[in-house]
Amino acid sequence: MEQLVHSGLPLYLDETSLILAISASLKLESYSRKVTGDMKGLLACEQCIDAKAPFYDVYRDIAYPKDQALFQKYGYRYDITVILPGLAGGECKKTSGHYHGFNPTHTNTYGEVYEVLKGNALYILQKCGDFESHPDRVKIEDLYAVRVNEGQSIIIPPNYGHASINIGYGPLIFSNLALISCPVLYDAIKSHQGMAYYVFREEGRLRFHQNPHYEDLPKLKNAVVRQNPALGIEFGKPVYQSFVENPQAFDFLANPDPYIDAIMELLMIT
């Protein structure tokens, strides 16, 4: 068993099954698994897959009982996702991808924090304002491929659809902290057969393939992440711990409007 030390929690990975062992001192609300067949309509190549192969696991709402009231007060939830190793038709395994709903004033959608606990992650971020009004034919206004390494975190900027991609050779394990009431919207991603780019690993190198179901895509910008302790993001310090110590730092999750510039500054184009 390997402890997921970057979480700061008593969470362990069974290296054989790649299932998490969660200490009885923590509460876990639910667990679910997606197999490759569940990703139908989201992969570059649908013919070249093993439909029964595990794809990713989600462990929802993890917290110490003593912290549950704090999570409830803010309306946030802490989950963990494990994207299993291996490729699907040459494509790196990934989450489905989705957009978040708008805040009540419809000025911005909600953001989210992802923290890489093990492995190497790439996040595709695609800015879009018409995913609800024109889900079949969206206009992507801005596009990033962001690499996030173990122990680092990324704030998914409001207004950006996002998917997590396992670009390493082992499992990719990451946590997310998000507003529970935030709507999660999949239709505009499904109707374009995935995000704007597919990521393949060919002969040990990553290759980005543009998704032909999108028109007039902006240039894909490669980026890495910066930290900002004022937003609770300190590399090497667990997000769970940052939240419990200073929950107000994560106000941007519930009230995105004043924080857009500060969040975008965390993406450093390479």
Ligand SMILES: [Fe+2]
């Ligand atoms: Fe999300």
